[in-house]
Amino acid sequence: MTTIQTSMPEAGKVIPRSSAWDRLWINRNWLAMWFMLPAAAFLILFLAYPLFLGVWMSFTDDRIGRGGVFVGLENYEWLRDDSIFWLSVFNTLLYTIVASAIKFAVGLYLALLLNRHMPFKALIRAAVLIPFIVPTVLSAIAFWWIYDSQFSIISWSLIKMGLISHNINFLGDSNWARASVIFANIWRGVPFVAITLLAGLQTVSPSLYEAATLDGATSWQRFRFITYPLLTPIIAVVMTFSVLFTFTDFQLIWALTRGGPVNATHLMATLSYQRGILSGRLGEGAAIATAMIPFLLAAIAISWFGMQRRKWQQGTDND
Amino acid sequence: MTETIADAARVAAVLPTEAKDDHSEGMAYLESVPRRIVTLYIPLFIIVVILLFPFYWMALTSIKPDEQLIDMERFNPFWVVKPTFKHIQKLLFETNYPQWLWNTMYVAAASTLLSIIASVLAAYAIVRLRFRGAQTVGALIFMAYLVPPSILFIPLATVIQAYGLFDSPLSLILVYPTLLIPFSTWLLMGYFKTIPFELEECALIDGASRWQILVKIIIPLAVPGLISAFIFSFTLCWNEFIYALTFLQSTQNKTVPVAIVNEFVDGDIYKWGSLMAGALVGSLPLVILYAFFVEHYVSAMTGAVKE
Numbered sequence: 333m334t335t336i337q338t339s340m341p342e343a344g345k346v347i348p349r350s351s352a353w354d355r356l357w358i359n360r361n362w363l364a365m366w367f368m369l370p371a372a373a374f375l376i377l378f379l380a381y382p383l384f385l386g387v388w389m390s391f392t393d394d395r396i397g398r399g400g401v402f403v404g405l406e407n408y409e410w411l412r413d414d415s416i417f418w419l420s421v422f423n424t425l426l427y428t429i430v431a432s433a434i435k436f437a438v439g440l441y442l443a444l445l446l447n448r449h450m451p452f453k454a455l456i457r458a459a460v461l462i463p464f465i466v467p468t469v470l471s472a473i474a475f476w477w478i479y480d481s482q483f484s485i486i487s488w489s490l491i492k493m494g495l496i497s498h499n500i501n502f503l504g505d506s507n508w509a510r511a512s513v514i515f516a517n518i519w520r521g522v523p524f525v526a527i528t529l530l531a532g533l534q535t536v537s538p539s540l541y542e543a544a545t546l547d548g549a550t551s552w553q554r555f556r557f558i559t560y561p562l563l564t565p566i567i568a569v570v571m572t573f574s575v576l577f578t579f580t581d582f583q584l585i586w587a588l589t590r591g592g593p594v595n596a597t598h599l600m601a602t603l604s605y606q607r608g609i610l611s612g613r614l615g616e617g618a619a620i621a622t623a624m625i626p627f628l629l630a631a632i633a634i635s636w637f638g639m640q641r642r643k644w645q646q647g648t649d650n651d
Numbered sequence: 652m653t654e655t656i657a658d659a660a661r662v663a664a665v666l667p668t669e670a671k672d673d674h675s676e677g678m679a680y681l682e683s684v685p686r687r688i689v690t691l692y693i694p695l696f697i698i699v700v701i702l703l704f705p706f707y708w709m710a711l712t713s714i715k716p717d718e719q720l721i722d723m724e725r726f727n728p729f730w731v732v733k734p735t736f737k738h739i740q741k742l743l744f745e746t747n748y749p750q751w752l753w754n755t756m757y758v759a760a761a762s763t764l765l766s767i768i769a770s771v772l773a774a775y776a777i778v779r780l781r782f783r784g785a786q787t788v789g790a791l792i793f794m795a796y797l798v799p800p801s802i803l804f805i806p807l808a809t810v811i812q813a814y815g816l817f818d819s820p821l822s823l824i825l826v827y828p829t830l831l832i833p834f835s836t837w838l839l840m841g842y843f844k845t846i847p848f849e850l851e852e853c854a855l856i857d858g859a860s861r862w863q864i865l866v867k868i869i870i871p872l873a874v875p876g877l878i879s880a881f882i883f884s885f886t887l888c889w890n891e892f893i894y895a896l897t898f899l900q901s902t903q904n905k906t907v908p909v910a911i912v913n914e915f916v917d918g919d920i921y922k923w924g925s926l927m928a929g930a931l932v933g934s935l936p937l938v939i940l941y942a943f944f945v946e947h948y949v950s951a952m953t954g955a956v957k958e
Binding site for chain 2: 360361363364365367368369370371372374375377378379380381382383385386389394438441442445446448450454456457458459460461462463464465466467468469470471473474475477478480482483485488519522523524527528531545576577580581582583586587600601604605608609614617618621622624625628631632
């Protein structure tokens with residue numbers, strides 16, 4: 333009661349001195365501008381501006397140490413006739429498609445396993461996520477040692493089992509190198525897919541499965557007609573992120589093979605780094621990076637439509 | 652209470668014996684034990700072993716004496732006979748490793764702090780001030796989440812050069828928020844939406860300013876969200892590689908991931924011990940942090956995807 337009594341006279345005083353300045357400070361738009369300012373400053377200075385600068389640089393012959401001049405499409409014409417560039421495009425697509433498909437399949441399978449009841453559930457779930465926590469480069473270094481041409485533990489085990497007679501040259505042979513980096517990527521990506529899909533699975537009501545079982549549904553039918561449709565929206569989002577990060581992957585390749593052997597594992601990102609920073613041809617590197625944008629836009633479009641469908645499924649306006 | 656116990660006893664008497672002390676919900680009791688072993692435990696065991704093996708291998712190698720590392724005939728490579736701390740000692744006292752670790756931590760903590768402050772303000776403005784165009788700004792921030800570092804590092808290198816920040820940790824502190832702000836803003840928007848409007852209305856009627864509402868009401872209520880955002884952002888910074896590789900040149904300024912890749916790789920056949928020790932010591936802080944905040948971490952990861 334006392335608070336009301338003391339605040340009453342003050343409130344009476346406030347009304348006469350509500351000047352234009354005071355009214356400005358309760359204006360939503362004016363206030364919001366100040367609240368948005370720090371985030372906007374970071375994102376405009378270090379994200380939006382470099383994005384446009386990168387596209388512009390791809391039309392110049394910029395080099396490290398000297399400014400470039402506008403050369404039109406020359407960088408792209410150069411890349412069009414560059415077999416290494418096309419090899420890197422092929423590698424990137426192969427890497428993205430194979431790794432994402434397997435990550436999805438294994439991740440979904442692992443999520444379904446983790447969703448079942450078992451002892452030490454929380455501990456197992458926590459352990460599964462560890463590959464995602466540890467910095468990619470550091471786990472890639474561990475894979476480098478596992479894939480070593482002389483002391484590989486995989487080769488050693490297979491020889492002891494009598495399956496092969498010589499060490500496998502994991503990172504020295506083109507196809508083995510591709511398979512090895514894809515495996516390392518899958519290893520790192522599965523926990524993310526599994527744990528996010530598990531979060532989606534936990535929202536599915538068990539009574540749906542019970543009802544379906546009473547109606548005589550097999551376990552495959554329960555998955556196909558209950559789990560999968562209810563999970564589709566989250567699958568769309570997770571896979572968009574997964575595809576996006578796999579497509580633009582840099583660190584795993586750089587730590588394991590640096591694009592070798594004979595460019596067999598060069599992705600567009602690593603080629604862009606090699607041409608742009610190491611060789612100093614910034615313009616050409618920027619052109620390779622810009623060539624990735626159409627693929628990213630496609631991924632974003634998929635994400636957008638996935639979310640649209642999610643809104644519709646949740647039934648805000650129809651249903 | 653007694654009734655439920657009686658019910659449970661009656662149900663237990665009816666059910667087959669193996670389901671008796673099974674506390675599971677749902678239909679798990681319909682499965683027999685052998686079936687569970689084949690469809691659940693064996694596949695799960697294989698996947699978990701594959702997921703954790705590289706860490707076992709990393710830890711094992713970092714405490715293995717050199718002669719056991721390269722002699723796989725006399726010593727079983729899956730075990731270590733006389734463990735040594737030589738590699739870890741060499742790492743900590745004969746290289747710049749403590750300096751790299753400090754750089755990584757300092758850069759990660761500073762940029763995380765900056766991004767959280769910016770994200771709290773931005774998320775509050777988008778969710779609660781509902782200014783003109785708030786929806787559009789939210790969508791734009793989500794778009795920013797989808798712009799990967801791999802297409803930005805070349806133009807950013809020239810921007811950093813132009814600002815005179817090349818080879819300085821400050822460049823990373825300023826650039827990393829572009830990776831963190833979109834993510835944490837989306838996460839915090841989700842948290843702020845769950846805080847009831849009425850609390851704010853009460854505070855407004857009592858004469859609180861927007862700033863007071865944010866600091867005294869919204870932030871204390873959103874602490875779990877802030878912890879999630881903080882931990883996830885910190886991990887992302889620690890993990891970041893391409894910007895650190897591009898912007899930092901001198902040895903003493905490097906972060907752990909860059910230093911490991913560039914400074915340890917000398918054709919020495921005995922490099923593996925110290926390399927693995929470096930990877931292990933560089934991962935441990937994050938794993939320890941993760942062990943304490945598993946739930947926050949998972950909610951950060953899934954929350955950002957769901958929103």
